[in-house]
Amino acid sequence: xxxxxxxxxxxxxxxxxxxxxxxxxxxxxxxxxxxxxxxxxxxxxxxxxxxxxxxxxxxxxxxxxxxxxxxxxxxxxxxxxxxxxxxxxxxxxxxxxxxxxxxxxxxxxxxxxxxxxxxxxxxxxxxxxxxxxxxxxxxxxxxxxxxxxxxxxxxxxxxxxxxxxxxxxxxxxxxxxxxxxxxxxxxxxxxxxxxxxxxxxxxxxxxxxxxxxxxxxxxxxxxxxxxxxxxxxxxxxxxxxxxxxxxxxxxxxxxxxxxxxxxxxxxxx
Numbered sequence: 001x002x003x004x005x006x007x008x009x010x011x012x013x014x015x016x017x018x019x020x021x022x023x024x025x026x027x028x029x030x031x032x033x034x035x036x037x038x039x040x041x042x043x044x045x046x047x048x049x050x051x052x053x054x055x056x057x058x059x060x061x062x063x064x065x066x067x068x069x070x071x072x073x074x075x076x077x078x079x080x081x082x083x084x085x086x087x088x089x090x091x092x093x094x095x096x097x098x099x100x101x102x103x104x105x106x107x108x109x110x111x112x113x114x115x116x117x118x119x120x121x122x123x124x125x126x127x128x129x130x131x132x133x134x135x136x137x138x139x140x141x142x143x144x145x146x147x148x149x150x151x152x153x154x155x156x157x158x159x160x161x162x163x164x165x166x167x168x169x170x171x172x173x174x175x176x177x178x179x180x181x182x183x184x185x186x187x188x189x190x191x192x193x194x195x196x197x198x199x200x201x202x203x204x205x206x207x208x209x210x211x212x213x214x215x216x217x218x219x220x221x222x223x224x225x226x227x228x229x230x231x232x233x234x235x236x237x238x239x240x241x242x243x244x245x246x247x248x249x250x251x252x253x254x255x256x257x258x259x260x261x262x263x264x265x266x267x268x269x
Contacts, residue, residue, distance in 0.1 A: 003231035010224030017217035026122040030190055031200040034058075034125075037168045042108035049113070049171035049179040056185050058168045064112065065104035068161045078104035079117050079191075080158040081124060086135055086142070087151040095152075096141060106167055106181070114174065115167055116182035116189060123168070123183075123190035125199045129156040159193055166192040166199075 021028055037058040040048070045059050068076035077100075084096040101117040136148035159165065170184030183189040192199050 003228045006224050006228030006231060008228075010221045010226075010228060013217045013221035013224060017214045017221060020214040020217070026188070027203045030123055030125065030188065031203045033168055033187060033190060034166070034192065034196045034199055042106060042111040042113050045113050045171040045181065046111060046179045049173050052173075054170050054172070054184055056168065056170050056187050058166060059106060059108070059113065059181065060166050061106040061108035061112075061164070063104055063159060063161050063163050063165050064107045065102060065161045067102040068104070069100070069102060071158065075158070076161045077158050078102055078161050079120065079124070080156065083155040083157075084138060084141055085153050085155060086146055087153075092153070095138075095143065104161065106165060113171065114178055114180040115191065116169070116180055117191075119183050119189045120191050121188060123188040123192075124157055124159075125190065125192040125194060125202060126157045126159060127194065127202065129158075130154070159191065163193045166190075166194075166196070168192075 033056075037056060039058045039060070042059050042061055045057055048055055048057065063078060065076075065078045068078050071077055071080065079102075080100045082098040083094055085092040085094055087093075101120075103114065104117060105112045105114045130153050132151070132153045134148060135142045135146045135150045135152045138152055142152070167181055168187075168190035169181040170187075171179055171181055172184070174180040181189065194202065
């Protein structure tokens, strides 16, 4: 019984940990894909597109564009996303999202593949620039039903044409006949300008406490299941009185057995 209780408790801890990890939403999935997606060269991605093979892959290279635009610091940008958010019930909620994107590609040596920048959503992983204040600071850009003292922030995420990037997606041929990387196979298009380890840290920055709790539950689940299996495989201890039990009348020792047998056949009375 103790083994069964321990195993069940371990499974419950495992279920709770999985539930916490799933609560991270698409950001957790993006971090997992950054680690798991197979890496190919840009040339190989182009070959996959031309062969019509829908494979979700990762490519690395330099961003390039002939249509980049400058920001206030004169950086040549290919994509900029500006989020206006308010904090409700401890979570940041988008009030407004503005996206600016121009055609761009990822280049590796002489090989290049276009990126479907319009499809980059939760898969954009960069170092965000934040300006924090209250809803009242947003003036006309804030909904009228929000308290003016509610925490608010403006988050700007951008990608420039001088950066090295990682992109994950499915290579296809666009309507113009050119290779392009976009979402597919039920997975998002991911564009990341950070190393994978740093990207995972950025993705989990709002979930640090829950991440630690999930790790603790996973550890506890492993320990509980292991203890349960050990208890289950251990032999049951024999009761001391059973091992030392002395035969009673009707269950005699060797000599008594001979006497009973002799009486039964009439040799002795």
